Amino acid sequence: MQLHENHSLAAYNTFGIDVKADFFVKVQHLSELKLILSNPLYLRLPKLFLGGGSNILFCSDFKGLVVHLELKGIEDLGDGLIKVQAGENWHHFVLWSLSKGYFGIENLSLIPGNVGAAPMQNIGAYGVELKDVFEHLEAYHIATGEIHNFDCASCRFGYRESVFKNIHKGAYVILSVTFKLRCNANVDTDYGIISEVLNNRGILTPTPKDVSDAVIFIRESKLPDPKEIGNSGSFFKNPVLSLSDFEPIKKNHADVPFYPSGTGQVKVPAAWLIEKAGWKGKRIGNYGVHEKQALVLVNYGGAKGSDIYKLALDIQSSVENQFGVHLNMEVNIIH
Ligand code: EPU
Numbered sequence: 340m341q342l343h344e345n346h347s348l349a350a351y352n353t354f355g356i357d358v359k360a361d362f363f364v365k366v367q368h369l370s371e372l373k374l375i376l377s378n379p380l381y382l383r384l385p386k387l388f389l390g391g392g393s394n395i396l397f398c399s400d401f402k403g404l405v406v407h408l409e410l411k412g413i414e415d416l417g418d419g420l421i422k423v424q425a426g427e428n429w430h431h432f433v434l435w436s437l438s439k440g441y442f443g444i445e446n447l448s449l450i451p452g453n454v455g456a457a458p459m460q461n462i463g464a465y466g467v468e469l470k471d472v473f474e475h476l477e478a479y480h481i482a483t484g485e486i487h488n489f490d491c492a493s494c495r496f497g498y499r500e501s502v503f504k505n506i507h508k509g510a511y512v513i514l515s516v517t518f519k520l521r522c523n524a525n526v527d528t529d530y531g532i533i534s535e536v537l538n539n540r541g542i543l544t545p546t547p548k549d550v551s552d553a554v555i556f557i558r559e560s561k562l563p564d565p566k567e568i569g570n571s572g573s574f575f576k577n578p579v580l581s582l583s584d585f586e587p588i589k590k591n592h593a594d595v596p597f598y599p600s601g602t603g604q605v606k607v608p609a610a611w612l613i614e615k616a617g618w619k620g621k622r623i624g625n626y627g628v629h630e631k632q633a634l635v636l637v638n639y640g641g642a643k644g645s646d647i648y649k650l651a652l653d654i655q656s657s658v659e660n661q662f663g664v665h666l667n668m669e670v671n672i673i674h
Pocket residue numbers: 463464465466562571572573574575576577596608609610611612614619631632633634669
């Protein structure tokens with residue numbers, strides 16, 4: 340385990356923001372994590388635990404210790420139960436499951452990031468969320484050094500939400516996640532665009548691999564590849580509105596898309612609101628709003644995190660002024 344000082348984080352966040360951490364260390368085993376966290380030199384320093392760095396925006400250098408979690412391993416426990424270490428790449432795990440005949444996460448193909456970060460915000464796409472296949476996780480309690488187990492109920496998953504983003508924020512490091520996958524090849528193609536792509540391909544009885552391929556195709560055609568253009572996927576969450584808040588929007592914009600979300604509530608695509616407010620494809624020097632998906636902010640190269648954050652604030656107030664809707668940021672902002 341090697342400790343680096345004044346280390347660039349550019350390669351460790353998908354926005355590609357070039358900030359520095361005072362201290363940086365890669366951790367491949369639990370024993371290394373324990374060692375570094377009990378070292379008196381770092382005890383009082385602010386700490387940041389990074390997985391794939393796909394949901395984070397650095398606005399300045401990090402004055403503390405960054406721990407890059409690289410715990411690896413996928414273990415087949417039988418009966419569709421699969422234990423995956425936090426440092427495994429999410430999409431690699433999706434492909435692994437398909438190759439072994441385990442299904443249920445094909446709709447979550449190509450989501451950037453690592454397995455350990457997936458429960459934090461209950462990743463979701465094309466009608467499936469992590470909570471649908473989640474069994475339990477093991478997490479390291481930073482304050483006591485104990486390992487705690489969390490089942491589905493104790494994670495309190497919601498739309499891009501879990502206890503690790505609110506009441507337990509900063510308290511735990513997720514070490515491993517155990518999934519309950521299916522052995523039957525039933526697929527979920529309810530999300531319009533998936534059936535559209537499958538139909539266009541002439542596939543009438545899709546396999547999970549067909550669904551995965553369709554999702555990869557959709558994501559690649561709409562979302563920028565972080566290896567080419569720095570970004571962090573959806574920057575904002577889709578707002579959930581009461582019917583009374585939604586009514587005036589619907590009255591002025593008959594074309595507004597919306598989806599029922601619990602009783603008396605609708606979810607409205609933030610991308611639609613941002614696009615209507617005139618931001619889609621807007622470029623300010625080396626950063627801007629993606630031209631194909633208004634929910635994605637991008638770094639064309641060399642942008643500062645604080646500039647992208649300022650853009651996000653401008654979008655927030657412009658959508659608020661125009662529609663009376665507050666957009667919450669999905670991405671973790673590190674000031
Ligand atoms: N739309 C626009 N303008 C745009 C893009 C979309 O008006 O530029 C409207 C269209 O009406 C479209 C609707 O928004 O039908 C929904 O768009 P899309 O299917 O692309 O989904 P989204 O709601 O924008 C969410 C997730 C994505 C996930 C997709 C697919 C959130 C915050 N985002 O986006 O997740 O891939 O659904 O399920 O819930 C991510 O979290 O990083 C992410 C990419």
